[in-house]
Amino acid sequence: MGRLSNEFREFLSGQLASEADALAAALEGSEPSVSVRINPMKDGGSCEVVGGATAVPWCNDGFYLGDRPDFTLDPAMHQGRYYVQDASSMVIWMIVRELSARLNTPGRGKLRYLDACAAPGGKTTAAMAALPPDAFVVANEFDFRRAEILKENVIKWGKGEVAVSRGDTARFRRLPCWFDIVAADVPCSGEGMMRKDAKACEQWSENLVRECAARQREIAGNLWEALRPGGYFIYSTCTFNRQENEDMLAWMADELGAVVEQIPGEVPEGVVQSETMWRFLPSRIRGEGLAIGVLRKPENGGKPSEGDVGCRDVNNGVKRLKKGRDGRGDKNVKGAPDMKEIFRRCGSWLDDGRDYDFSLHGDEIRAVRKSCGAEVRELDGVLDLIYAGITVGNLKGRDVMPAHALAMSASLRRGAFNEAEVSRETALAYLRREAPEGIEAPRGAVMLTYGGWPLGFVNHLGNRSNNLYPQAWRIMKKC
Secondary structure (H helix, E strand, C coil), rough: CCCCCCCHHHHHHHHHHHHHHHHHHHHHCCHHHHHEEECCCCCCCCHHCCCCCCCCCCCCEEEEEEECCCHHHHHHHCCCEEEECCCCHHHHHHHHHHHHHCCCCCCCCCCEEEEEECCCHHHHHHHHHHHHCEEEEEEEECCCCHHHHHHHHHHHHCCCEEEEEEEEEEHHHHHCEEHHHHEEECCCCHHHHHHHHHHHHHHCHHHHHHHHHHHHHHHHHHHHHHHHEEEEEEEEECCCCCCCCCCHHHHHHHHHHEEECCCCCCCCCCCCCCCCCECCCCCCCCCCCCEEEEECCCCCCCCCCCCCCCCCCCCCCCCCCCCCCCCCCCCCCCCCCCCCHHHHHHCCCCCCCHHHHEEEECEEEEEEEEEHHHHHHHHCCCCEEECCCCEEEECCCCEEEEEEHHCCCCCCCCCEEEEEEECCHHHHHHHCCCCCCCCCCEEEEEEECCCCCEEEEEEEEECCCEEEECCHCCCCCCC
């Protein structure tokens, strides 16, 4: 943790008055808590990491740990059985659960949810656990490197009704009135991270606060157009000042016509409630700094922001990207794979393969649930999609090998592949992308399991096995 500057201390006193001294003392003199959130689609709470843990009050799947284990050397984390997340951020689970219950009424159709500033994926996966199972989730990140981390964490979580995109939020103006809930944990001055990150202390200035507030207004204006009338906007930061929090909600009300809502649910013990937001302060709760508020878009749409295209048909004037091959037109090409047969095989790897459409993108075979097909096709023409649905396989010449994303998917059909349970030592060797030894199984694609849950695939050749774990995801740490 870093040392707070006198400039920041004076600023904090002007912002939070009676809370300032205790908060400054906590930022400089206390250790961050350690918490994880269990994946209910996979583990349901049986993961060893939560043995003896205590519950996070505002998230049914969240647990505080007494000590910080070496998460990198725990195969269960890489299996997507849990996510390491600050407890304060887990409140998104409670809020999304309540808001989606309001919206999930008969005849409305499946919910569409956008996490607009999503990397590394903690709030996205928490929202997935809170939404109805058939909700369609879009997770976006501006930074290309962080977008790849987001993609990895979304894949490991295992939900198939999802798309990951990268790019500026301005692109979402081309999806008018598309989402039922928009969440934006916007880039901020990072005051709430000062206990964990010394750089947050070093880079802080009042000028940075002003710059962040200007950027936040731009992001909010972009995203407002993508929200349906009657939908909800969840705004959050990891900072303490009013300029980036309450003043931002007031700006959205004045300039965009947003209605500031009372956050649904009881205020958790220790959380400070301002007139429009909940504040999680390290001096009061076990977690880092967070401010969060909820706004609603009126049924009349509120005021249009600059550049508003209105709630017209999004297909109007949208240039479509080239679609993936569906197998047609290849059967007369000498040596070309039989895509219909390959898609049939891929469908047999899923619990409900007949509910999916399959397409080829490069050498990756994508499975998209038919109920989400229209959404993915629309997004393909507007956003820079780096992932959608489930990547079930990779084309190898005229054959196909299962993709790692399939092993992580909650839709994987257990029994579709030969399986081999491995020890922790072998699991870690696999995650380092070493050739695992001692695999006893028939030749071909074999799914390794750890603790009874999928770990990933190898291509077993009899006397050795080729490791199919993604090269970019390999862990470097030794035991």
